[in-house]
Amino acid sequence: MANLNIDSVKERTFDAIVIGSGMSGGWAAKEFTDKGLKTLILERGRDVKHIKDYPTTNMYPWEFEHRGELPMSVQEANPIVNRCYAFGESAAHFFVKDAEHPYIQDKPFDWIRGYQVGGKSLLWARQTQRWSDFDFEGPARDGFAVDWPIRYKDIAPWYSYVEKFAGISGNRDGIAELPDGEFLPAFPLNTVEEYFRDHVKSKYKNRYVISARCAHLSTPKQIHLDQGRVQCQRRTICERGCPFGGYFSANATTIPWALKSGHATLRPFSVVESIIYDDKLGKATGVRVIDTNTKEAIEYYAKVIFVNAAALNTNLILLNSKSHRFPNGLGNDSGVLGKYVAFHNYSAHIGAEYDGAKEWTTDGRNPAGGGYIPRFRNVYKQETDFLRGYASGFSAYRYPERSWDGVGSSLKDNLANKELGPWHVGSHMMGETIPKESNFVSLDDKQKDTWGVPLLKMNIDYDDNDEKMKKDYVEQLTEMFTSAGFTNIKASTDRRAPGLDIHEMGGARMGNDPKTSILNKWNQVHSVKNVFVTDGASMTSTSCQNPSLTYMAFTARAADYAMSEMKKGNI
């Protein structure tokens, strides 16, 4: 009997455990297995195998029962996820349904989640920009949150490292606030996007319109072919999963790579209830998992644990990992765990028309989505009555205008019209928000989910800074559009709840001082040296760049550090 137990413990013991298999967890798994570490990858959702489990990926529009729309019963049962732009008939199977995983909204928060192997990396908008020191120095310069414990030079080589493997397309634009990377050829701007680029350049200092940098294989390199991926086919139906591996997802890239090594064990249907901390040893020894099918509790053990469950679920796990030493959550001596959660403000848009470039259109589709305007507000110095600023998307497009008026053969002719209308232009804001102690998540002390894990309570909201920034975006973009000669300019703002940006960050932030942060400059828990957090939870501030690329770089860097510490015997 005793022998059996020993064998069983042995079977459940690994060198490394990675909680989560998405954008950042996949990277942790890849890095550890590359170096031969026996790695357990835990995923709370089901397995999604590349290509095999993309049921809609090759379907034509007419093959969808409701032509892309979801049945009303599904929409009514899912008011939260139904607000997400990608939640439709072609990709609904990759989203968490509202009723499956409840949470408590003390303040409204749209929590968009993808519980499966690959997580939300199947569903993301694939925009990838580096941070710069204008971002890392932000909190210290502007007096909010805490100082980042790193600067651009610390992370730059890791950006390069992950970019080469993931495949990022872009131009080397030479803009200090948006550092260049290791790029595959960019997707070009179209005629009107270029016109606006040139106009902005001639009229404004330090404002740029560039080709959006994105995680697509515009032209693959050998390393991408080695991953079994081929050139992006410009389909722009990425949220279904891509049979070509044309964009970066954990499913197409890091997870199969880790599995191919022979050193990885992937365990789906595994909710991590908590991390086990041993008071005597003074470190974490493993994790407690609930099998979602059998409801059985199982413990797994490892020398090092990476928490990559997605920002708020990482907070949940840490808060729920209570021990004699850490009664308020693992590594939470400072009391800041779950606090200083921030997000991105996406609540303004602007559209217009351009009466020109009539002799040009585009052909095919652009997976990059068009142009990107890096932050131009308060970059070099504080110049407005709000802190920080926003990046903006910018794209131009034209299409045949097909009137639905009337009936009969004239209507049929209208619907078949191929004559193009004028160019349309559009932009949306991506604003930085300021992390605050009053924006926090916590555990409910009574209500639990199906697996006995406490429900997460959301207290996250906009503030006055966000309102001022939104107003400024509308004013500035309206002015830029007007001066470019765009007409019929229509700006709109909405009252969306936080969360729909799907860029929630913080709660287990990095910092120099253990009294005011959870992680050190290596994404290592200050007081638990063998636990690392490298997903959105680790973010000290939010910048306004899309964050996934930064999570990838942090993860690769932290994994490298953890392995060197293991070699030295410090972990």
Place this chain on the structure above:
Amino acid sequence: MDRRTVIKNLALIIGGAALLPACSQDKAKSKVALKNIDITADQEQLIGDVAETIIPKTTTPGAKDLQLHLFVLKMLDDCYKKEDQQAFVTGMGHFADQSKKLYSKTFDQLDTKTREAFLLGIEQEGKAEEAAAQKSGDEKNAAPATPPAGKYSPELKKFYSIVKRQTINGYTNSKYFMTNIVVYELVPGRYNAHFPYKQKQAV
């Protein structure tokens, strides 16, 4: 279009819904299995006639060839709120009554020109009301405008707008349309950012 294509399209339109075998078909029931609404064969016929008026057979297939009325019913059954479904059924009754009132004939007895005029009248009244509502919405602090008493009931207009919207939706997203009229490419394989275009001379 040959019979085989029609049957294939029908299968696509109905998706997973069961087709009742013709031999045991209850005369009073619609051909398509519906979960939330009851539609008789006569009502299905009426929706088919309205859809065919909206997208008629010309040198190219029309609504009936493409079984668009069954698609309309499928969408109504699955993708609309209960109150819209009820308004649709009520409005369908009003529609039949109006046809008799205005023309002393049932809709299927009308010639194409009259059918078109009838539908356009409903459409125009709906448009005028929308414009008025838009205008009163634009004028801040204005009392909400009471809609002018129209010829057609709100339910009738709801019935017509759903049939029209879903007939067009089914048409423009049909395999026929997407492979022959406005071709849909699943795998473009290219993005040309600068593609010359010849604007036709304005007439």
